[in-house]
Amino acid sequence: MPKVYNWQIGREMDYWYAEARPKRQAAAVFDTNKCIACQTCTVACKTTWTSGKGQEYMYWNNVETKPWGSYPMGWDVNILKRLGPQRWVKEGDNYVYRGKTIFEAASPAERVMGYLPEDLDYAYPNRGEDETNEPILEDRFFLKLPHDAWFFYLPRICNHCTYPACLSSCPRLSIYKRQEDGIVLIDQARCRGYRECVQACPYKKVFYNHVTRISEKCVLCYPAVEKGIWPRCMRTCIGKIRMFGYLNTPDKADPENPVDFLVHVKKVGLPLLPQLGLEPNIYYIPPIHVGNMNFLRMLFGPQADQAIQTYNKAIAGKDIELVAVLTLNVSTDRVMTKFKVIGSSEVAGYDEHGHEVVRVPLKEPTVVRPFYDERLQVYRHNIT
Amino acid sequence: MQDKRKRRIALFRLGSSAAKTGKAFDRFFLPFVAGAALFTVLAAVFSRQIQELVSPPKPQPTQAGPRIDITVRMLDEIPDDPYSPKWDKLPVSNIALDQQSIVKPLKLEVPKEAVRVRAAHDGESIAFLMEWSDPKPETQAIKVTEFRDACAVLIARYPAPPETRFMGTNTVPATILHWKADWQKDLEEGFQDLEKAFPNMSVDMYPLLKESITDGKPPKTTDIPDFAKIRLPGTWVGNPVSQPSKTTPVEKLVGKGPGTLTTLPTQDATGRGVWKDGVWRVVLLKKMKATDASQGEIEIERGATYNVAFTVWFGQAGDRGARKNPSALLTMFVE
Numbered sequence: 001m002p003k004v005y006n007w008q009i010g011r012e013m014d015y016w017y018a019e020a021r022p023k024r025q026a027a028a029v030f031d032t033n034k035c036i037a038c039q040t041c042t043v044a045c046k047t048t049w050t051s052g053k054g055q056e057y058m059y060w061n062n063v064e065t066k067p068w069g070s071y072p073m074g075w076d077v078n079i080l081k082r083l084g085p086q087r088w089v090k091e092g093d094n095y096v097y098r099g100k101t102i103f104e105a106a107s108p109a110e111r112v113m114g115y116l117p118e119d120l121d122y123a124y125p126n127r128g129e130d131e132t133n134e135p136i137l138e139d140r141f142f143l144k145l146p147h148d149a150w151f152f153y154l155p156r157i158c159n160h161c162t163y164p165a166c167l168s169s170c171p172r173l174s175i176y177k178r179q180e181d182g183i184v185l186i187d188q189a190r191c192r193g194y195r196e197c198v199q200a201c202p203y204k205k206v207f208y209n210h211v212t213r214i215s216e217k218c219v220l221c222y223p224a225v226e227k228g229i230w231p232r233c234m235r236t237c238i239g240k241i242r243m244f245g246y247l248n249t250p251d252k253a254d255p256e257n258p259v260d261f262l263v264h265v266k267k268v269g270l271p272l273l274p275q276l277g278l279e280p281n282i283y284y285i286p287p288i289h290v291g292n293m294n295f296l297r298m299l300f301g302p303q304a305d306q307a308i309q310t311y312n313k314a315i316a317g318k319d320i321e322l323v324a325v326l327t328l329n330v331s332t333d334r335v336m337t338k339f340k341v342i343g344s345s346e347v348a349g350y351d352e353h354g355h356e357v358v359r360v361p362l363k364e365p366t367v368v369r370p371f372y373d374e375r376l377q378v379y380r381h382n383i384t
Numbered sequence: 385m386q387d388k389r390k391r392r393i394a395l396f397r398l399g400s401s402a403a404k405t406g407k408a409f410d411r412f413f414l415p416f417v418a419g420a421a422l423f424t425v426l427a428a429v430f431s432r433q434i435q436e437l438v439s440p441p442k443p444q445p446t447q448a449g450p451r452i453d454i455t456v457r458m459l460d461e462i463p464d465d466p467y468s469p470k471w472d473k474l475p476v477s478n479i480a481l482d483q484q485s486i487v488k489p490l491k492l493e494v495p496k497e498a499v500r501v502r503a504a505h506d507g508e509s510i511a512f513l514m515e516w517s518d519p520k521p522e523t524q525a526i527k528v529t530e531f532r533d534a535c536a537v538l539i540a541r542y543p544a545p546p547e548t549r550f551m552g553t554n555t556v557p558a559t560i561l562h563w564k565a566d567w568q569k570d571l572e573e574g575f576q577d578l579e580k581a582f583p584n585m586s587v588d589m590y591p592l593l594k595e596s597i598t599d600g601k602p603p604k605t606t607d608i609p610d611f612a613k614i615r616l617p618g619t620w621v622g623n624p625v626s627q628p629s630k631t632t633p634v635e636k637l638v639g640k641g642p643g644t645l646t647t648l649p650t651q652d653a654t655g656r657g658v659w660k661d662g663v664w665r666v667v668l669l670k671k672m673k674a675t676d677a678s679q680g681e682i683e684i685e686r687g688a689t690y691n692v693a694f695t696v697w698f699g700q701a702g703d704r705g706a707r708k709n710p711s712a713l714l715t716m717f718v719e
Binding site: 047051052053054055056108109110111116117118119122169171172173188189190191192193194195196198208209210211212213214216 | 487488489490491492525526527528529566577578581582585587589590591602603605608615616617618619620621622623625626628642643645702704705706
């Protein structure tokens with residue numbers, strides 16, 4: 001197998017095809033600290049793309065509660081169990097993954113180490129919702145960080161990986177990664193429903209259509225993205241957890257690009273299960289309240305500790321730039337390739353032509369009204 | 385002495401009487417002898433042509449040609465019933481199935497039994513009867529983990545390089561007839577819809593089909609109007625796998641190497657499979673004259689030799705695509 005460089009694991013690895021990065025890579029950063037699992041993203045995607053017959057069980061976007069939730073059931077546990085214990089090593093300032101990726105751990109007869117979920121695995125899309133990591137006892141404290149008992153929400157879509165397992169597993173070459181934006185698509189005219197991709201994708205974000213008998217996956221709303229507009233799941237996010245844009249490789253990181261800034265400059269955006277080796281392009285700001293760092297390191301890699309520290313600094317008002325970029329989340333549905341802090345009170349976002357597409361205050365203006373309204377002669381429950 | 389003299393005189397007289405009639409003898413007898421000799425010579429020279437005139441040729445492979453694995457016998461009519469007694473009168477070729485060890489994902493398990501192949505033509509169409517043991521028929525591919533049984537015949541020109549066995553090559557296209565058990569079932573019992581696999585399903589609403597839902601039950605896929613098929617992406621773009629209305633269980637394809645399998649524009653291959661007592665018997669039939677010759681479909685001619693290969697997919701073992709048991713590349717002679 002050819003060797004390709006995966007910067008997320010800090011080393012070269014085996015992949016079915018030679019390295020062929022797209023001209024630019026569509027990517028997003030999800031702030032798990034702000035997600036409230038309202039499932040607006042899920043519904044936006046569902047109504048847009050997967051509401052036909054045969055697609056009932058498909059959730060190209062889903063939000064699951066961690067640690068117990070998963071859709072399809074146990075997708076993360078299943079693949080990690082198959083991979084077995086692996087390790088990261090700190091070499092200099094960087095972490096290098098010295099374990100095996102799912103490409104390297106594949107049996108000699110397979111291209112990728114994977115498994116095919118059962119029907120029942122798809123039967124409980126909201127399993128484990130709002131369940132804490134362990135039973136809540138009276139002597140536990142929650143008004144501190146991190147929490148003793150915890151859960152958090154993990155919104156998931158296709159990661160449009162740099163090294164997609166689905167693409168490498170398809171013997172028919174029905175899956176392709178677009179040169180113009182790195183979006184991974186299944187050619188609906190070519191696919192013959194072998195389900196090798198369903199089996200190979202460790203995130204289980206490729207689905208088999210029961211009626212058309214071929215496979216389908218998230219298309220990252222490419223018709224919108226081609227026009228410079230955010231995907232549906234991202235622009236409908238009422239928790240404003242998402243930042244969509246284009247990501248460069250670390251050596252070409254642009255500190256004025258919001259996505260590069262979060263992923264490469266501040267390193268708060270971390271890939272999901274980077275040890276699998278796919279170089280996924282949806283990044284997560286890990287939750288700061290989770291009392292089990294090992295769980296976060298397993299999910300987001302060894303840089304989870306550093307990301308949480310950096311994020312906490314921003315909350316404390318010590319990193320205005322980071323606050324500024326996070327304020328731009330879902331502030332517009334136009335793709336931004338640059339941002340700029342204006343003075344110390346505003347942040348502006350610019351599209352690829354340099355046009356300002358949005359300007360938002362770093363701190364929302366608030367008006368405090370009196371608790372008792374003289375004119376109406378009523379007490380207010382909410383004064384801000 | 386006297387007697388001797390008398391006898392000599394008698395013989396002389398006899399001789400001279402024969403000599404008197406000699407002219408008439410020469411006139412009829414000698415041309416007859418010459419004509420017979422000429423006929424014999426001509427007959428010897430044109431014996432092959434004369435023989436063909438008297439009785440039409442029964443094409444035979446030349447002595448110096450390849451070892452023939454399968455001979456396609458001529459029948460007046462090809463039976464589409466795999467259990468027709470006509471098939472049983474044809475010679476059987478036992479074809480061993482092999483691993484698929486070339487293109488990952490591989491299939492390294494090999495079935496114990498060979499596939500039994502019979503072949504016939506009627507001057508218009510060529511047909512194959514494939515027969516193999518399979519304890520449980522898999523005729524459904526609705527659920528994620530369901531894979532259907534299938535079989536295929538690959539035909540390529542002779543001689544073809546050995547790698548032609550795997551879906552042809554860039555320069556030697558292979559015509560592939562692919563029978564699918566789920567297509568057969570769709571054809572015989574109607575489209576095997578979502579409700580077949582999930583009988584208790586209910587649905588609130590499909591966009592574009594609001595009025596089609598009664599008592600929580602979805603409309604039949606075959607009843608979905610064309611404008612709403614945009615919600616069936618594979619169907620909408622014309623993928624043959626995704627068409628709920630089938631016309632044949634046998635798909636005619638062309639392959640120019642692994643990963644290049646392409647459905648041919650004219651779908652005129654037919655066939656039928658029957659599973660009985662732990663055995664699949666499947667007829668696959670195509671026209672001898674290629675209807676998609678420009679796309680690489682092979683033309684079958686009498687008296688010619690071809691390369692063929694046979695493949696079986698065992699649905700229960702999770703076979704699909706590259707996970708299959710192909711035979712070696714064999715030689716086939718068409719009578």
